[in-house]
Amino acid sequence: MLIRFYLNNQLKEINSDPDKRVVDLLRENLGLTGTKEGCGEGECGACSILVDGVSKLSCLMLAAQLDGHNIITIEGLADGEKLHPVQAAFVVGGAVQCGFCSPGMVIAALDLLQRNPHPQRSEIRQGLSGNLCRCTGYQKIVDAVEAAALEMGDKL
Amino acid sequence: MKKVLFPLNVEEMWSMWQDNPEAGLLAGGTDLLVKLRSQRIRLKTIICLEKVKELQQINTDGAQIFIGAMTNHQQLLENQVVKSRLGCLHQAAAVLGSPPIRHMGTIGGNICTASPAGDTLPPLYVLQANLELVSPTGSRIVPIEEFIYGPGKTALAPMEVLKQVIIDLPVPGIQTHYHKVGQRKALAISVCSLACYMQLAPDGSVGEARLAWGSVGPTVMRFPEVEALLYGRKISLDILRQCGELASQKVTPISDVRAGAEYRRRLTANLLIRLLPD
Amino acid sequence: MKDSTVAIGTALPRADGPGKVCGTEKYAADYYPEGMLWAGVKTSDYAHALVKEIDVSAALIIPGVHAVLIHKDVKGSNRVGVPESDAPVLADYKVCHKGDPVALIIAESREMVSRAAAAINVEYQALPAVFDPEQALLPDAPVLHENRADKNLLLSGAINKGKGALALEECTFSVESEFNLPAQEHAYLETETGVACLNDDGVLELVASTQTPFRDRMELAHALGLPATKIKISAPYLGGGFGGKDGITVQGLLGLAALNSSGRPVKMWNSREESFKSSSKRHPARMHYRLGCKQDGSLHALSCRIVLDTGAYASLGGPVLALAMEHAAGVYRIENTYIEGFCVYTNNPISGAFRGFGAPQVLAAVEQMIDMLADKIGMDPLEFRLKNAVNRGDELGSGVLMSRSTGIVACLQTMQKHPLWINRRQWEKDAPPFKRRAVGMAAGMQGTGYGPVVADVANAKLELLVDGRFRIYSGVADMGQGNNATNVQIAGEILGQSAAAFELLQPDTERSLPSGSSSASRTTYSFGNALQGACRLLKERILTRVCQMGMGIYQEDLLLVPGRVHHIPSGKDIPLTVIATAMTDSERVSVNSYTAPVARHHEIVNPAVRAAGFPHLVFCFACHLARIEINELTGEVTICDYLACTDGGRVLNPQLYEQQIQGGIVQGIGYALWEDFKVSAGEILSSNLSTYIIPGSLDVPDIISLPVETVEDSGPFGMKGIGEIGINLPYPAIANAVARATGRRIKTGPLSAERVWQALQAEEEQ
Structure with missing residues (x-):
């Protein structure tokens, strides 16, 4: 399915299986490996991302749930060389x-x-x-x- | 690959569900996706409820509060009415899971998962919450105690959804509390929990008292005999111990990887001591 | 700031920080090579069984499954493990625990891997299994490894010093107790992972999350039947290790997969549950102790028996036992001791290296014994320890000579003066209703390095780049402890450069030089020593070259400063870029080898235990204090305050130093209070992070860390390794506090709320 969302302040349109876990989509399809996975069931928080400014667990989200939202991953915080x-x-x-x-x-x-x-x-x-x-x-x-x-x- | 559907309102939800009768409902995902990952359940279609507008809002008319099933625990925590009038529910939301879990998990999910360890459940039992269930053919109101009848077992009929939780707002003079023992301070499944609702007269004597324990039986448990012991009495160590003794005989805890039954039984009694005024 | 010279002793921020907080640092888990396949295993359904038949046909027909491999597909010895090579890459004729891999699946997706695993049919013939190490020692116990003359006994040994256990009869006071400690899971955030590919030149290339890339290479060569020259391994920053990646985890499987994937790269990344199943744990320990002293409180005799459960395969069980025996009598002078130890195979999950390496178990026991004895004679527990603690020149109760910096007395004296200790009784009295308070303490040490037999060698390589910067070729993996950052600090100090002048190359069997494992509190000690030499050599060459470039004949006239060499008499500067171009390629590279000194003491223990690493030469020391509050209603223990006084020699970087102390202590608090790796008949009950409870941010206090500096003249700039010492003492410090608060010794760990509540019950019933 086509999923449209803002990723680190850039509009993204990607084709993905709707049931792919967001953590996998970020890491495997989009090359954003800064979002880590430590348990796959919400116990460790390593996969946290901001969804419309709120921290959520990308291992417990499906790709389809990104549609229409504003996503910030760890890679989206620094301004070039300048760290947040x-x-x-x-x-x-x-x-x-x-x-x-x-x-x-x-x-x-x-x-x-x-x-x-x-x-x-x-x-x-x-x-x-x-x-x-x-x-x-x-x-x-x-x-x-x-x-x-x-x-x-x-x-x- | 599974289909993931996003109905925008209840009407759409029914038609999608009718087209995909085997579909599973996804609320916050903190339970369903864990079960899917461990292959405890398998689904071909997921209906995601996050955009169903009728399930979202919290409203109050001064006498009652109506909490949409898709209200997440963070919203519950931040709601001023919940904070000021439903202390036990606020306290339960505060110790449920962790910040990101609270941002995702919903009250409806917590209820329909029907785990005896669900943190919002003991408060909802003592608040005598009513659940509005809707189906394509209408709606019905079921008290939470009748809704949950076993671990993971609810009165939801096929093609029926929990729409909202309806709670009578306690009048002034009512105190409510939630106490939980878990294996750590956050990210903890309760080993034993207690919610209480007490009407206190100006002289400190107890009017109506309601007590509900979590994680010490197949469902959250209330015992009228224990609650009756408190009636007309002032809260004291002595009376709380008496209540605890009786309650600990009535609960039916299990031993599992988190704790032994005997320990849970003792906690059943001891958590009551926390109701002593400071 | 950027150009300022790095100085030893300052809190220089870690060089790996920015990449890690921006998510750009690539860990082994972060490699997704183009065209890759996923690999995964089917594990044993039995704790002990013969493998009769493996039918993979149903798995092979699943679309997307590339190959399913079994033991027959392994061309080499099919065995890994150091020092005992006894663990199969893929189980052949039998399985010895439920985590044993029976088949390896290579497929297009992880989902297909798990579908294929479910479709593989394995026929087993169940064998009687043994899960209790004492029972495994009985003559008629089921034997795991039939080829072993000692059956289930991996290693045993005894130390008999002075009159041994007989001297207990000469003691005025004595105490006796037994202790049971559970397995502890490493629970590093990055589970075992890597990628592998067979390149066009027939070289097997691996990127793996490993503490031991060089050793892995030799092991893989042997197990898979390849020449070592055909294997290349690189070790990026690890997402935690703590000993659990000291040796092969997924590397054997990955290598095998890449040899059978038609040239496509293969990735493997254990799920948390797979990690818990397959990875090594801290050894569960059963210990029986007797300890006695004279009328005046001087320790006179100790006897103990230590039984470690190493699980299905040896892993580093032998060396762990050796270190446990060495630390079993604590930091005290005890004239007469008998220490016997057994490391035993069972059908439980594997135990191996874990931060502390046997010391946390025995120190948990002996430090409780010390408190029990102090109580019995009515002496203050700290005074009692001070009276008996070793100084340089003394022998430990285990017979090990303290010939190097020995700061335990200074640590104890520091604690004695601290308000947390001085005010302890008042604080205990101020406990609120339904709470009990107590203060507990413990003292201990950690031997560093590999011991007297296995050479502890590091080879540093340093290059002056043509752009005037320096590249440090690290030979030891950085699992998070920050040795790379310390390398910058050491090199910057000697070469007079700023941190920005250094480029860090992670260990890589092709480009860096073998320098041993990232373990044993030896990383900075050994590699730092090697690097110091490499820096001095290169500095000498640079200055010599500058002299030859017409800047006089006295190196004393020259000063290495950031990016330049400054000629003091003339005030002129020559940029390093100019000097670098004037040097030949080989001149710009310096290499230095360092071998750590070993104890030259007479032999106190049997040769097998000595070969496993007994004794050490250099020790760091510490004492810890825990202020705890027990909730009488629930048994929950809260650590209110925590103090650690540590002798780790000189502090090279206070920030990195505190990181190790704080992190080790919190892992130790977890070991003391919550972490209970539960196994029943070989089946793991605490199978994930929801049932295996590690501490979170709300569960632990801020920790006060006071360095008690000594100068260890064999260590770079006087330092000693402190990677492990922090984890050794939370257990006994907390246990001593719990015992004080409840009046009961809880003999089985962890000191869970439920067990503490039981202790309170027992008190009430009495």
Whole structure:
């Protein structure tokens, strides 16, 4: 079926099986391998994307559900070489180790900061609670989101 | 390859469904797509409900709230009426799954999945929610307690859909709470949960009390005898322990990979202690 | 900022950060080569059975199925595993656990792979199975590997020091207990994956998520019957490893698939469930301990028996046992010890390397014993540890000599002065209603490197590029710990360059040089040492060349600065681009080999255990403190505060250092409280991330990490490896706190809410 949607602010028209999982469509058909898969059933958050600005799990979405929506993946955040403030805070703050959870974490952080630009530390932990990380122990990720919130102020 | 259909309204939904009688309904996907992946179910056609306009909105007329089946848990969480008047439902939405799960999963999905561990269910039981079911031939109202009759088992007839959840808004003086024990703080299936609804007189004595437990039986469970114990009494450790003793004898928990039956039985009683005022 | 020289000791952001947060860094999972096929396996339905007949005909006729391969299609030994090569690429005459691959399917899509797997018919003859390691040691137990003289015993050994267990009778106080620890799943976010292709030159090329590309190459050559020169493996950044990718995971299957795919590339990527089934775990451990001290609180005798369940295949079970025995008596001087260990085959899932490598199990046990004994003699547990902890020059209870930097006493003293320790009693008293609070602590160590027999060699290669930048050819995979970033820091410091001056090449059997595994807390220690030498060599060449270019004869006059060489007397600069062009290709490349020193101690253990890595020379040390709150109504344990004092030598980068400590501790908290890899009769019950509970962001506290720096003069810039030490102590620190709060020792891990609740019940009933 023909699916039309905005992908990282560009109109996309693609032919896809309607029941293909969005994570597969992104990775296999569109070459956007920044969206990761860690469990396939919504437990790890590695496949998170923004759908109309809201974080959702691309392993639990079908390609047909993209039609008419505005999708942002991890690849759509940086402006050329210039990282998004959340991404920059992750790098500077040491929030990245193996990095396989990082794209999903950044998406979760963005979702949180859009709802709550000045979160408490506990609210950050709450906002990241759908994303499992096996390397960092979360602390530096929380630090990074805190720093990004400070950096961005109300700009988001 | 499966067909995926997107009806825009109930009428379209019926005609698509009539054309594809074996189709499965997709609400938020957090349950259905997990089951499809593990091949616990197989489908040739999926009817996706996210665009069916009659299933979306939350309305209130001051006395009742009407929650469309496709309302997701985040919308539930952010709704001011739910927050101020239906505390237990708000609290349940807050600890359900995780942020992205809440952005996707719906109250209708949670109800129709009919898992005894579904987080919104104990609150809906104590709120005595009514469910409006619609079919091509009409609609009917079924209390949630009659709707769910076993794990994954509901009173939905063939070609029938849950349209909305109707709840009488509690009058002032009613307190409701939801408490959950899971294996971790988020992304957790409840091991035992408790919703309560209590009418408190100015002197602190209990009028009507409703208690519903999750994950300790094939469905969410309420026990009139336990609720009756509270009537006319002030909340105290003693009375809560008495209620707990009785309730723990009545529940029928199972042992599984998450917890043992005996532990769930004890939690049934102990969660009541959380109702003690701070 | 961009041009500033990299300095050791600063929090230089990791070079791999930007690519990873932008989603542009390509992991093995991210390769989808043009025209590729998918590969996947059909696994055994039995935990132990003879394979009588494999009928693949129904699978082959499914449209889109390219090939179905079975053991007969493997041209080599069909065995992988180091040091024991006992695991089949594809099961041949028998299966030994439920994750054993019986057939390999190559098809156009993953869906077709799973349809084909379901269509394959395997006829088995069930064999009696054994799931309990103690029972597996009995003479009439079913035998997994008939060719082994020791039947189900993979490795055993004993240390008898001083008077051994007999000295327990000389003790004024003694305690005895048993401990059972479960398997722990690595649960790295990127499950086992890779792509493979047989190229036009007949070379099998693999990109794999592996900690050991060079070793894999030799293993594949042997298993698949190819010359090693016909195999090329590259290891991009891993999406986590923790020991679970120390060796072959999918590489054998992938290689086999690519040899049978008519030249088309093949991809394999385990689902989470397949990963849980097939990957190695931390060894479940059963330990029995006795520990005694004299009237004055000096430890006098320890006796223990350690039984590790290695599952169906050896994996690194032998070396894990050796390290467990070495760490079994903790960080204390104990004159008389008897330590015996057994690593045993069963029909359970495979156990192998996992961060800590045997130390988390034994330290969980011995550190609880220490607390029990301190309680018995009425001594403060920290004082008790201080009194008995080793200094440099002392021997551990396991007989290992501490001949290098030894900072455990300093760690303990640091904790002793910390408010979390000083104020612990008051904090415990302030527990709110229905809550109990307690503070627990533990101390321990981690030996680093491969031990006395297997050479720990690293070969660094560094190139001055013609554009004036430097390329570091990493020989050790980066599974997330950030060794690449540390390489930049080491090279930048020596060469006076900024971080931007370095290009990092990931391990690749063709371009970089074999440098051992990404494991054993040895990566930065060994490769860093090799790299230091390569940097100094190249620096010397650059400066020599500058002298020859007419800038005088004294290298002392020259300073390497970002992008240039500065001639101090004249103030003139020569760009590195100019110097690079003046050098020959081979001159611009420096190579340096480093072999880590080994313990020269007299032999304390039987040769087989020594060969498996006993003893180590360099150790890092730590003590941890956990403040916990128990919910009396539910048994749930909350970690309120956590403190770690760690001697990892000098800190090269405080940010990377904290990453390792924090990450290790949270994995350890998971091991202590939630992670329970449940297996029943060989069947995995906790089969996915919804039933195997790893900690999320709300489940763990912020961690205070205090480095207690020593200088390890054998390590680059005085460092010691700290990749593992963090995971070793959360279990005992938390267990000691739980015991203090409940008055009960929970002998079986994890310390789940249900078990803690049972302990509270037992107390109530008493």
